[in-house]
Amino acid sequence: GQQVMQIPQYQHVQEGEDFTTYCNSSTTLSNIQWYKQRPGGHPVFLIQLVKSGEVKKQKRLTFQFGEAKKNSSLHITATQTTDVGTYFCAGPGGTSYGKLTFGQGTILTVHP
Amino acid sequence: EAGVVQSPRYKIIEKKQPVAFWCNPISGHNTLYWYLQNLGQGPELLIRYENEEAVDDSQLPKDRFSAERLKGVDSTLKIQPAELGDSAVYLCASSSDGQTDTQYFGPGTRLTVL
Numbered sequence: 124g125q126q127v128m129q130i131p132q133y134q135h136v137q138e139g140e141d142f143t144t145y146c147n148s149s150t151t152l153s154n155i156q157w158y159k160q161r162p163g164g165h166p167v168f169l170i171q172l173v174k175s176g177e178v179k180k181q182k183r184l185t186f187q188f189g190e191a192k193k194n195s196s197l198h199i200t201a202t203q204t205t206d207v208g209t210y211f212c213a214g215p216g217g218t219s220y221g222k223l224t225f226g227q228g229t230i231l232t233v234h235p
Numbered sequence: 236e237a238g239v240v241q242s243p244r245y246k247i248i249e250k251k252q253p254v255a256f257w258c259n260p261i262s263g264h265n266t267l268y269w270y271l272q273n274l275g276q277g278p279e280l281l282i283r284y285e286n287e288e289a290v291d292d293s294q295l296p297k298d299r300f301s302a303e304r305l306k307g308v309d310s311t312l313k314i315q316p317a318e319l320g321d322s323a324v325y326l327c328a329s330s331s332d333g334q335t336d337t338q339y340f341g342p343g344t345r346l347t348v349l
Contacts, residue, residue, distance in 0.1 A: 127277075156337065165326060165340040166278065211277050222291055223338065225277030 125150045127214055129226035137234050142199040144229035146212035153215055155188055155195045156223065161208040169197075202233045237261065239341030241327050247347045253315035256344045260308065260329030267304060268338060269312050270326040278326055278340075284310065314346075322348045 126149040136142050146155065154173045158166035170179055172188035172195060179186045185198045199206055209228040240259040248254050260267050265286050270278035281300065283291040286307040295302065299318070304310040314321055324345050328338040 158340075165343050168337050168339065171337060213277070222280060222283060225279070227275070227277050230275075 127224045127226040133230045135232045146195045148193045155214045158211045241341035251316040256312045258310045258327030264329035266330045268328040272324045317348045
């Protein structure tokens with residue numbers, strides 16, 4: 124079945140440093156979504172990318188969808204302590220509707 | 236707009252006991268999902284409903300797990316009997332019909348089986 128893999132599993136940064144997490148799918152995706160889960164919280168939707176090569180920005184967060192629609196990245200510029208949490212990518216397989224496969228997440232720790 | 240509501244938030248039971256979780260999705264969302272999340276892992280889909288129909292329950296361990304969404308709104312997930320390995324967070328999510336698969340998660344129920 125479809126697999127979605129994320130690296131790194133953990134990332135520790137000093138406040139102000141940049142952070143990047145990478146997501147790779149074993150199959151071509153119709154779209155990719157990113158979620159953030161704060162410690163003790165639940166996943167919260169951040170963004171969805173649909174087009175090949177698409178780049179979207181949300182303030183200090185930059186999301187990119189690969190040309191082959193099998194990989195994606197999330198980059199945070201100048202991290203803040205509020206960025207702490209686990210970042211998940213998730214994707215449906217092919218043109219599948221409604222079912223998401225989540226990566227295992229990247230746990231981000233930001234040291235003040 | 237109210238979010239996805241789940242109860243209880245926490246549940247501690249002894250093994251072999253039954254347990255049930257309840258979910259109320261966002262108003263107007265026809266699609267409802269139950270996920271299991273183990274510590275340090277991403278959510279794993281257990282079952283997906285479109286209105287009252289279970290359209291994907293391939294990952295639901297049917298020997299002990301059951302779910303229902305009788306009127307196409309609220310849903311319950313039941314485990315009977317619970318095993319030690321069932322300790323996890325059970326998340327409910329909902330999404331609207333349309334072009335996007337964006338899912339909105341509830342706060343989850345943290346189950347501890349002793």
